[in-house]
Amino acid sequence: MRNNKLFICISSLFLSFTAFASDAVAAGADPEAQQTLFMKMIRAITFTSDGNIPDFFIFLGRHHPLILHLPVGLLAVIAFLEIFSWWRKVEIYDEAMYILCWIAAVTSVGAAGLGILLALPGGYNPELLSRHGWLGLAVAVAAILALYLKHHYRKDKIMAKRHRFRGAIFIACVLMGFAGHDGGSLTHGTEYLFEYAPDPLRQMTGRSKKTVKEKETKIKKLPYFEAKVLPIFEKHCVSCHGEEKMKGKLKLNNILGIMRRYDKIIAPGHAMDSELYALLVTEDTEEIMPPEGNSILTKEEKAIIHDWIDGGASFSDIELKPMAKPAPTEVKMEKVEVNSETVKAIVDLSKLSVEQRFVHEKILPFFEAKCTKCHGEKKDKGDLRLHTIEMIKASFEEEVIIPGNPEDSWLYDSLITDDEDSLMPPPKEKNPVTKEEIAMIKEWIKNGAKGLE
Template sequence: MGLTLVFAQEIENTSTSFWLWDFLGRLHPLIVHFPISLLIIAALLELISLRNFQSKYRAGISLLVLIGSLSAIISAAFGYQLAQEQGTSGSTLDLHQQLGIATAFLSALLLFALFRVSKNNQKTRILVFRSVLFLAAIGVSLTGHLGGSLTHGEDFLTETLPWNQEQSEIEKTPINLALYKSELNPEREMKLIGEVRMVLAHNCYKCHSGAKIEGELRLDEKAFAFEGGENGPVIIPGNPSESELIRRINLKKGHKDVMPSKGQPLSKQEKELLALWIEKGAPWPDNAPQQSIYRVAELAPRRPNLPNPKNGLSNPIDLWVNDYFEKNGLEWNEQIDDRTYLRRIYLDIIGLIPSPEDLNEFLEDPRENKRTIWLQELLDRDQDYATHWLTFWNDALRNDYTGTGYITNGRFNITDWLYKSLESNKPYDQFVKELLNPDEKSKGFIEGIRWRGTVNASQRTEMQAAQNVAQVILGLNLKCASCHDSFISDWKLEESYAFANIFADSTLEVSRCEQPTGKMAKTKILWEELGEIDSAASRSEKLKQLAETLVQPANGRMYRTIVNRIWKQMMGRGMVEPVDEMDNEPWSQDLLDWLATEFVASGYDLKNLIYLIGTSKIYQAESISYPSPDLILAEDYQFKGMVRKRLTAEQFSDAVSQMVFPLFTDQDLKYNPEELNRKQSSQVGFVRASLVANNSFLTALGRPNREIVSTSRDSQASLLQALELTNGTKLDSALIGGAKNWKSNYQNTESLTEALYMSALNRKPLEKELAVAKAALGESPEPDQIQDFIWAVILLPEFQLIY
């Protein structure tokens, strides 16, 4: 901890100093730990000795006080030298200085009291000594904490608290930088400006807006933003490297000039966005356009007529895809073989790898329509299906087994309701009704997370409910419009509050950028043409009205949203991307609209939707690999087939548990479907990863913390994942256990290699692969060699990807 004491008011600051003084100043971080630790320990020992001043600890206390007090005074001098060298300033340092001076004074007084009490331990002298010791211990603790704030940031400790983690995360919105790197047309330019202003609003307005101005800098209006602050302009259009704004947001946390000075720093994407905006000339219109420049998707359902059958195609999805291919001059990819298809549907439907026995049975199945039959059989494995799709819905509905809010009863688990809903294939309209108008089992989704009261206006539980429902059910981002009028859409602050009011027990007061306006919110659904909500009704009645209103077939947006989400899960990319922004243009409006209306017509049956996709020719075609995720999200994206997908954290974990050794035990289970007293359709023999609490292994492989809605996972491999798979103890333990089992079952390298390849990759090894294995392992491998061999196989792209 830092204990920097500044006496600059008394000593003239010079531009250069003798090297020895600078050297001594830099010893401050070392010296400062003596008074912090020694005086606190001395105070604790003194507490133990309250009843007996001449206890066995007396000599030790005296020595600790002597060394601690002297080092506190020395640290003050060294801290002054350090501050002079670095030129630090600020309110935190001022308070640090004042407490440091007081602590140094108390330390000197403590030395005097120690000297007096050692000569004569009268009650009065003992009382003075103890009082000064306790005050010095408190002083050095507080001063040390402030020193830590100077070196690591004001929220170095508090940022780890769960309510502060959520506060920073909930405001972060994914940014598609690739969209703005090419030449900007008017629409893209307005989107760029909107995203920039959103970043400024969520990170900078608290100190640099009309409500509060620090450093004479305002960033909420164009004229003020380009005028700059007390030190001149902070934005130099066309030149990010010379722009003070860019310099400051890229400083390390704790630096006196870093922006934002409080709270979380900007994300890498946000920093790149601001730099790109300035590089593009920092466009900012003088006045908002009179007409909207944002695309707004149709709300009502639309059922286009199916194209005429061609080329032997019968699945309606294929008819629309073929129509799209013909219009765009694209060719169909080759169909995948049976092995690849079986592995694909196993992973997509139940999240598991087919066993060698399953594969052999499928390959030998003589039925012409065996793919359709096997797909339906997997969908009929209700518990396996529910266990796998639990992951998807846990992410989307912000449901987890442990985490922020559960200890304080400010969050509610919906796992049992969710699992049973998936197992019974509950119709989606009823599924949504029970989320919006919940009972005790399903109320967790709209209840939000209750932090320490209301963290801020845009994160109160009613607003969380509005944001989550809009995002998950309707594919709409209301987070920006929960703080101010949106910069990325036409949604207004008052509309967000009117929607949030449905979830409130009493009328909400509208706050703009966390400042109360004195205006009370109305109560309205987001699209008034769907119906009205009685503002005078109780909360339970309003929720009932909302549930009935939103799920009606007239709300085409809701059903396009779920169809788009399921399509992405199966095909690797949504027809609309991002899936939470359903106003964006789909690559095929006709296919999206037809599927949404077919979903309603089929009774809101999610399994039927998955079946329709899984039996299509396009699902059974070869997958497409892209060198960069930017290409998948590009504005000019053309659909050519399924995007190659990486196994999720849960799929990878289950695959390892299935073929190597269980990664999790019964002790890790947080929800056990067997407790339902129903016969499982498949005894997998290990604990499925979707049923355990998050941990470092699953986090490294991409499982989110679920304190906020997560509707997409990053499919790219990361450095954290590489480190976990290379050095992590969880996988290493499984490999050790698995190697012993494989050694006991297979005595020679050839049989072991063939069995391992069949279990992991659903194929026999190539001659070259078998030769490499024999060369590396010898004729009879030992467990440590087998361990390395299994590790090498599960790191293969063929194991980690769904082809």
């Protein structure tokens, strides 16, 4: 009787947990809430709610791919043996099965724990990470439940208890399948598995048919970057620096993603001084990109990136045009202090449109006065910088500025919010924006945030 009550309690806990996970995943109307829910939970239980992740946690988390294959294989073997036992009506190595259940339960909990540590720094698709996390925890709970049921079946050999054990094992395997698929999507991208699948299978999974690319009658010349450089990034880099995963807060899957970190990783005209290229040719095995074990670049591919950076790292030139090297001249060097006023003087406002002049005369000075202390060249809090035209344009991708829609733009919302923790500039800076400045930003965004050409 006591065992039956305990079984009911554990089953109720398992069902409640999976229902909770299901609700968290199904709340598709608010993806941010899913991320907040899962990340808030794991940071609370690891005491890292302040965002400071100890290096040791990250070190442990990277062992997640190493251990997760143990419960995957063990649960599959246990399920297979149970099917064979049911089919042949025989008892197969009961003690060995019990030991396998113990190992499967322990390694499932270990894999879930290391997965939590791996997820702490972020950099993954929030919705996919949330679903994978809940499913991984559900697998661990199902494995523990199966161990409990196996333990009690061994005592009295009641078939009803064995059927419950079998049910728990098969539920664990089903959950494991979905969790494994999401884990693969986090690592390789959501289309990795079905990219080359037959059309009927793609349609069964809710995907469209593969598009047949028709040959263009007229050959269109692409810029050198899109024709030569971007395909190299897509082949070797975007699995870690793309839409699904963004290691080091770097995205190399499109121009806007690169622009966000452009002046930190690229020195136009100087390939060897550019972190982007230097990490491709370094002899340091700890720093080299891509990391050991991944697809490495050929000499030709490295040469293409080298020549592109040496040629000015332009995104629009059709042909590679190496930057002209100035002839050496003897000049008397004088110390010149360059400040924002000096930079402004370089821009010839008379040659700009009305919208461009407005940006240079009003918007840029506003950002410089109110924002660039935390979101500028020296500091990029929240991975946001607003000190140049290019950086402001790059912010469109993250919905910091949504042209034509100030109410949904994070920039405008942060200026008028009543939440002191979200208000920008922070109250502690004692540099509040005026009503006129708020009205100016709102009107500029409402009119399309023009003038950044």
